[in-house]
Amino acid sequence: MTEGFTLWFTGLSGAGKTTIAEIVRPELERRGRKVEWLDGDEVREHLSKGLGFSKEDRDANIDRIGWVASKLTRHGAAVIVSAISPYIDARDQARAMVEEHGTFVEVFVDASVEECARRDVKGLYEKAFRGEIKEFTGVSDPYEAPANPEISIESEHEEPQESAVRIVELLEVRGLIPAAVAA
Amino acid sequence: MTEGFTLWFTGLSGAGKTTIAEIVRPELERRGRKVEWLDGDEVREHLSKGLGFSKEDRDANIDRIGWVASKLTRHGAAVIVSAISPYIDARDQARAMVEEHGTFVEVFVDASVEECARRDVKGLYEKAFRGEIKEFTGVSDPYEAPANPEISIESEHEEPQESAVRIVELLEVRGLIPAAVAA
Numbered sequence: 504m505t506e507g508f509t510l511w512f513t514g515l516s517g518a519g520k521t522t523i524a525e526i527v528r529p530e531l532e533r534r535g536r537k538v539e540w541l542d543g544d545e546v547r548e549h550l551s552k553g554l555g556f557s558k559e560d561r562d563a564n565i566d567r568i569g570w571v572a573s574k575l576t577r578h579g580a581a582v583i584v585s586a587i588s589p590y591i592d593a594r595d596q597a598r599a600m601v602e603e604h605g606t607f608v609e610v611f612v613d614a615s616v617e618e619c620a621r622r623d624v625k626g627l628y629e630k631a632f633r634g635e636i637k638e639f640t641g642v643s644d645p646y647e648a649p650a651n652p653e654i655s656i657e658s659e660h661e662e663p664q665e666s667a668v669r670i671v672e673l674l675e676v677r678g679l680i681p682a683a684v685a686a
Numbered sequence: 687m688t689e690g691f692t693l694w695f696t697g698l699s700g701a702g703k704t705t706i707a708e709i710v711r712p713e714l715e716r717r718g719r720k721v722e723w724l725d726g727d728e729v730r731e732h733l734s735k736g737l738g739f740s741k742e743d744r745d746a747n748i749d750r751i752g753w754v755a756s757k758l759t760r761h762g763a764a765v766i767v768s769a770i771s772p773y774i775d776a777r778d779q780a781r782a783m784v785e786e787h788g789t790f791v792e793v794f795v796d797a798s799v800e801e802c803a804r805r806d807v808k809g810l811y812e813k814a815f816r817g818e819i820k821e822f823t824g825v826s827d828p829y830e831a832p833a834n835p836e837i838s839i840e841s842e843h844e845e846p847q848e849s850a851v852r853i854v855e856l857l858e859v860r861g862l863i864p865a866a867v868a869a
Contacts, residue, residue, distance in 0.1 A: 539757055549753040550733065552746060563735060570732040571754055574722055578761040 569597025697795035752780025
């Protein structure tokens with residue numbers, strides 16, 4: 504049985520979590536890992552239908568993702584989670600559940616609110632600044648940065664491709680994926 | 687990668703689902719399978735907190751269990767689900783999700799309401815008959831029996847040990863677990 508792990512991307516909306524994870528994913532597959540991507544939208548459709556964005560609902564959402572990630576980790580999956588997950592306690596509880604069965608790798612994708620708002624890929628920051636979205640992380644809702652993530656990405660100063668390479672190298676060093684085979 | 691499957695026990699409260707599943711589980715482990723038991727209480731604690739027993743909430747509960755079972759099946763787990771799961775449509779949707787990645791084995795644990803009420807292990811039927819529990823399956827809420835389960839257990843006429851043996855044999859015949867090794 505291959506050792507399972509969960510690669511948990513946390514950060515503001517627009518920080519680059521999904522962009523980087525999308526580059527990491529096929530590299531894990533090339534190295535023989537079966538990946539389970541716990542996609543935010545799919546999770547909200549199945550696991551967390553009806554939950555909103557209060558602290559309580561956000562915590563419940565992260566608890567469910569963490570619980571499922573923990574089960575999948577137990578069965579040897581390479582789990583990728585991409586979720587704002589703004590609260591330290593909720594992330595740490597997810598970590599504790601996963602670590603019962605494998606390795607938890609927290610990836611902090613760090614970018615300032617100003618930069619995320621400048622990119623504003625989904626037009627959400629504009630709405631949040633106008634007060635049309637309540638409880639928007641970084642604008643009208645808190646984001647608690649990780650104190651000790653396994654890896655920090657400053658996405659304002661690094662290209663996604665470089666960040667992905669650093670993450671893959673970390674997984675390799677930790678023995679979670681085999682070294683790349685020369686072509 | 688071993689082929690994943692989900693063994694889904696459906697039937698009334700008190701029909702014997704958990705009793706039989708508890709005998710099957712260690713036998714699967716003896717045959718080298720890593721089992722994931724999606725236990726009703728644990729599911730209600732993590733996945734389905736806040737859901738009640740209306741048709742809509744029951745369907746949501748089964749959708750979540752089916753979704754998680756499907757992911758685990760994809761990663762080669764031997765998943766055991768023990769859930770009343772009274773509605774055909776919800777069970778069939780769970781089946782469809784699981785069959786994208788592996789095999790779904792529906793185990794219908796059949797016992798009459800009268801027999802389940804006679805056993806009344808948890809004292810729930812008495813309360814249901816007195817009207818103290820609303821929406822109690824078999825008493826004040828429907829149970830839709832499977833038309834074509836992979837296996838039917840008449841728990842009024844068969845000991846749990848015999849039922850478990852028949853289930854294990856079925857899994858063996860289907861190639862989902864290796865044959866028993868003689869001691």
